[in-house]
Amino acid sequence: MQFSIVITTYNRLAFLKRAIETSLAQSYPCEVVVIDDCSSDETQAYVENLQQQLMAEGNSRLIYHRNASNSGHSASMNAGVKWASGDWIKPLDDDDYLHPNCIRQMWHAIQKNPSAVICSCQADQVTPEGHPLHRTPRAGPGKAFVIPQEDIHYGMLLEIVPFGTPVQVAFKRSAFLEVGGWDSQFDGNCDDIDSWIKISQLGDAIFLNKCLAYRTMWDGALNQKLSLRKRLETNILMKKKIYDCVSPQYQENIPKLNHVISYLRLHWAAVAFKQKQFKEVLPILSLSMFCFPAWELLVRAIIFRQSPWLSRPGWFREHPFRLPSEPLFSNLKKSASHPVKLEASRYSLQLQQSWVEFKKRQWKTSWILGRSAIVKLLQSPISYHFSSRWNIRKIPLYQQANANAMLLEDIYDILQKKYQSDIPDLKILQHYLHLRWSWAALRQGKVCTSVRIAFPAVLNRRAWQTWLKIVRLQHQQERQNSVRRRLIDSLKDPHSES
Template sequence: MKFSIVIVTYNRINLLRRAIDSALNQTLPCEVIVVDDCSSDDTQAYVQNRRNDRLQAGDTRLIYHRNSSNRGHSASVNAGIAVATGDWIKLVDDDDYLAANCIEEMAKAIALCPSVVICSCQAIQVDANEVEISRTRQVGLEKVSYIPQQDIHYGMLLELVPFGTPIQVAFSRAAFLKSGGWDSSLDANFDDIDSWIKIAQFGDAVFINQCLAYRTHWSGAYNQMLSLQKRLETNLLIKKKIYALVSDKYRDNLPKLEEIEAYIKLHWSLVALKKRKLLYAANLAFPAMMYPVAWQLLWQRVRGTVFPKSPSLDTATIPHDLRMQVSSRSNP
């Protein structure tokens, strides 16, 4: 199993240094591809100089790819994966970084489940000074949770399976290519979740209940600058895509699509309230308030529990024979 780490960057050389360091310092060495989306700062000179230094030391792992024009985040992800030679891809945005053992732990989990096409882990959210703000939640009780393909989209729909942002996720390059790659029309606005939805059609998933990645939270993030309405509309579109892919085994107990949409509107009404957009929040919440299931889903999200009237996932943990192998490998 070979990993390629793909780092997408644009005019953030100070943050990029940390991302590259975290990729090159993995306990399981792997290829590191920096995709420069036509930066106008010193990114090109910095990465090329760093690559030359490593080549002189006999290390060929660092690769630099520069777009001829500014193409956006999604197109840059696709470009990096086109260059990659690994059969597994780990994405890193330039403002995020990895724990030193991230790739090693992911490789161990994936090796136990040959049918897996997507792997995720917990992440620590930090501020600009690398001070911890929060941690993403666990999936299941074991160190490694196994999720069969037929359970994934149901879990994503009801937010029981939080694959999360790119810094948390690794995926099979073959499954990615089958999925058609990232959609530039969703650039930096659920483009990652859209990709996980498509990749998950081609195999199973594993989730590692260990913080192996760090995500930087800052107010200038591109998706935070999009209008609430745009983010709401894209969120609804993503939920419709997931809904259509939910396995037949869950159809009898699945909330109606309009109930899911009402829940999404309730959620975004709370976001609007937090931003003091009172009229917008009221306009969203009022029609959605008529759906009891929407309130149950919202409460589930707040508490991080399973939707009470739906069956739980078939397995929240890796199968017994594989679980024993995980335990023996993970415990000293």
């Protein structure tokens, strides 16, 4: 058995039934281990009865274990991993549940990346009735984003690698056992995050840009029973652990630890205000309200959550978060450099696309694209030279091609939320764009530029198929428009032309 789902439960039979049902209904069959932390309700009778029914049908995938005493969340998970036989473990709290293809999609990505030790995905936060509230943002390009081991902790520190709660994550069993499992001193409060920090020191990570899990938000959740100050203290401790694990190649580019801690205080003060716990706001804030770099980190974190297209190829190597101690316009003299021109063209194209969507009366899409482009232009030194020095036509074609491919990520993210799996893979569409730009360069007689743009897109068969399909649709549209124009002309009153 390659995968085991470990469900920890305590006196939540109503939720547990859904968790077990979605686990057994996975399109990729796997073992389901239920660890009962000595529940006092009907949990034991229900699970044992279900286990017997399945065994009578020849299905022995459901395993049940009851703790001798109430041991806590962490101890229950550790026991579940020991009982499990799978090479990979998918932890699941009893009040959460999975998409039918969760295990299949994760296993497919893991097989392609054998060096991975941890895998995460997008998840929907839902009400107890299953109504969606919020979805975790995308992380990186394409459907599956591989994060090299040396990049993981840098991404976790700046919150651009959202491993998240157990419902989102799967991990390699051997790595879990090697780091000692979940630490009971953090029971129910970052015991999972503490484990992700340690496991990710042993290999690469994978993030799937697909919603494959559902996390129930309700007052009875384990972390909701803890005070905000306690959660803040544990969060700070986790950041300190992550800070110590950041690869040496990023040490010169990460914010100072005290600035990160101040940022956390700002974040949790905002949570306290949102939850109307006004007495907690000022004690949590402390002196962090006077820390400008902390405010900058908070703003950038908010922008990232609203504009997940910031996660793109080469994101980690570009160090997009400047040092808080660095002057805001220190790079003005370098404004003609290669990456900045590329960013300028990208924002220009994004604004153009926003106007196109506006003319189509797609108000929401137009607003999302236009707002993020304007915000980034105002934030960067690009805005100082944009109107006077840069003309999109003066930017080399291969840079415009790359900017178009990046812009496609913005549009793709919006379309994916609306149409889910009805659109092609992002990488195929980006290769298709490179083919179109390569053809444009060839028509202008720029053979070397055409070849530079074309590779490796020219080797992608599905990109060529997409291009041919779009050309065919364009011809059909042109014929239909031609017919419409002739029909309109024939219906016009000849006397009205005078």
